[in-house]
Amino acid sequence: MSLATYRFEVPGDDFTRAGEASGSLKRSLKKIGFDPDIIRRVSIAMYEAEINMVIHANGGVIDVEVSPQKIDIWFRDKGPGIPDIDLAMQEGYSTAPDNVRSLGFGAGMGLPNIKKYTDEMKIDTEIGVGTTVYISVYAK
Amino acid sequence: MKIREIVDILEAEIICGEEHLDNELHSACGADMMSDVLAFVKDQSVLLTGLINPQVVRTADMMDMRCIVFVRGKCPDEQVVELAQERGIVLMKSPLRMFVACGKLYEKGLRGGC
Numbered sequence A: 001m002s003l004a005t006y007r008f009e010v011p012g013d014d015f016t017r018a019g020e021a022s023g024s025l026k027r028s029l030k031k032i033g034f035d036p037d038i039i040r041r042v043s044i045a046m047y048e049a050e051i052n053m054v055i056h057a058n059g060g061v062i063d064v065e066v067s068p069q070k071i072d073i074w075f076r077d078k079g080p081g082i083p084d085i086d087l088a089m090q091e092g093y094s095t096a097p098d099n100v101r102s103l104g105f106g107a108g109m110g111l112p113n114i115k116k117y118t119d120e121m122k123i124d125t126e127i128g129v130g131t132t133v134y135i136s137v138y139a140k
Numbered sequence B: 001m002k003i004r005e006i007v008d009i010l011e012a013e014i015i016c017g018e019e020h021l022d023n024e025l026h027s028a029c030g031a032d033m034m035s036d037v038l039a040f041v042k043d044q045s046v047l048l049t050g051l052i053n054p055q056v057v058r059t060a061d062m063m064d065m066r067c068i069v070f071v072r073g074k075c076p077d078e079q080v081v082e083l084a085q086e087r088g089i090v091l092m093k094s095p096l097r098m099f100v101a102c103g104k105l106y107e108k109g110l111r112g113g114c
């Protein structure tokens, strides 16, 4: 049984708005009454993936399905794709340009961090077509 | 340590969130990489940073941090202040540099956490 579903369009041309979707979901999960620790794990993972969509893939769409057991999120973009997922998952690996670094991102910590905070994570990617990142956090 | 003590120690000026000055905070972190904050911060409630873009506030919000100190007298624009107000996060600016600001808070008993 699903408690709620949400869809967020993430614009790719406005870095200042990156994270709006994550902030909005965080407030919804609080209202539903999830455990603060679960909410924080979802928030961090979602924010990292949302920022990735903006800085690496020119935005995309986020779909969220909330049930009492778990929170599932799909991040779909039409960006350049990830050539080597194993490499991208390594701490410290980043292709972020300098202007992104000067804003405080691009340490190559996002994907490993998403892995750390979620119970399931799956990346489907095709060069020149786009990337879908799926994550799930169990509410226990 | 109360937020108002942090204001005194850092010779800081409150930008927003005056209503929260009596809240108690126990640990802090200093960073200019939000990536690192997201990856390494655990229960720290104060963020000291030299960056002033909206992602600083969003990062703090995701990490449940309650207070942001902008070092070297930097001041964010109105949009960033509004976002912080919406999220109930205290903003202040200190003329001190990052190293000195962190050192002073440490000296007065604030810790790095985890």
Ligand SMILES: Nc1ncnc2c1ncn2[C@@H]1O[C@H](COP(=O)(O)OP(=O)(O)OP(=O)(O)O)[C@@H](O)[C@H]1O
Pocket (backbone or CB within 6 Å): A048, A052, A053, A056, A057, A077, A079, A080, A081, A082, A088, A089, A093, A094, A095, A096, A104, A105, A106, A107, A108, A109, A110, A111, A112, A131, B035
């Ligand atoms: N949605 C995506 N589309 C295309 N490439 C991506 C996407 N997400 C991640 N990548 C690639 O994987 C690399 C590693 O991603 P990761 O999130 O770990 O680090 P980062 O975004 O570069 O830096 P940080 O997350 O620390 O700010 C990126 O630099 C980029 O090359």
Ligand SMILES: [Mg+2]
Pocket (backbone or CB within 6 Å): A048, A051, A052, A106, A109, A110, A111
């Ligand atoms: Mg990233």
